[in-house]
Amino acid sequence: MSDATENEGRVGDGTRAVRAGLPEPAKNEPTLPGPVFAAHFHLPGEVSGPYAYGRDDNPTWTLLERAVSELEAPGREDTETLVFASGMAAISAVLFSQLRAGDAVVLPSDGYQVLPMVGAQLEAYGVEVRTAPTGGDAQLEVLDGARLLWIESPSNPGLDVCDIRRLAEAAHARGALVAVDNTLATPLGQRPLELGADFSVASGTKQLTGHGDVLLGYVTGRDAEAMAAVRRWRKIVGAISGPMEAWLAHRSIATLQLRVDRQNATALAVAEALRQRPEVSGLRYPGLSDDPSHKVAAQQMRRYGSVVSFTLPTRTRAERFLAALRLVEDATSFGGVRSTAERRRRWGGDAVPEGFIRMSVGAEDPEDLVADVLRALDESAE
Secondary structure, three states, rough: OHHOOOOOOHHOOOHHHHHHHOOOOOOOOOOOOOOOOOOOOOOOOOOOOOOOOOOOOOOHHHHHHHHHHHHOOOOOOEEEEEEOOHHHHHHHHHHHHOOOOOOOOEEEEOOOOOHHHHHHHHOOOOEEEEEOOOOHHHHHHHOOOOOEEEEEEEOOOOOOOOOOOHHHHHHHOOOOEEEEOOOOOOOOOOOOOOOOOOEEEEEEEOOOOOOOOOOOOOEEOOOOHHHHHHHHHHHOOOOOOHHHHHHHHHHHHHHHHHHHHHHHHHHHHHEEEEEEOOOOEEEEEEOOOOOHHHHHHHHHOOOOEEEEEEEOOOOOHHHHHHHHHOOOOOOOOOOOOOOOOEEHHHHOOOOOOEEEEEEOOOOOOOOHHHHHHHHHHHOOOO
């Protein structure tokens, strides 16, 4: 590794986020070029060069993909990132490009609610689907003979954490690939490739872009052959990001460290306030010192995320609480600068109590947000 690469790997997260993926400075050119809107490019003679057709590549994607790689694996040259139209497009690209009929895959039983739909489709294609909870590294028990292990840590919405390095080592010893959904943590919270994973996959819709205005996903991998299969899947399916979305995502990454640090600190403050309330049960936030996942999380995470989950006694109480909030929007998704919360059971796909709340903490002043949550709890008790 060169001295320049070593120094690049040592810079702080804020410096890296602000400068990630920028082109070399050129006189009279913008520091971050605008989105390139092109379905096709000039291509006389034989096909050569990086850009030929808009479904295959785009200069705006290239800069964003370079930026994400610098965040997911700073200082390394052997990684590649591919951006997609959504997080589910990225997840599907890994699963369907790496698995064949007769293979087995291990999925978390407590992961994102669309995973069971993906599992059913895989089974229809002749793939054996095994599931186990995230907590307690339970996926270890069903690894034998699997082709791919899919990890979601922290899990969504329950916020359980598993030992990624331990699971990756066990999977590799059995000949399995490892993919980690890094959406909740972001690359500033944990770096799955450094923990042994083959793929780090995320929905950039969430905290990576952070403004609730972009649908985006990405896959970062360190194995050239495996990533070539992911790229081929993207070409076949055409699940590509628009240039405007890619440009907005790259622009937003510049403030990622500022947003993540603010939101993480406030999430901890909200969790500590909720811990004092007798009507709140099942409180989870990996940053709490007494959270069941804190010990493992502290070993592999540098930041604990912006999502807090907890349960109120009944569906009615949860709905009154959500209606009483003034600074928190009743909406799905998470990671945005504006706080959101929802009664997660309303979607029907998560095995959680009727009063289960997933709250995404935004960038509001911590004191204001805590006060709003406590006031809404008081009012909803009436």
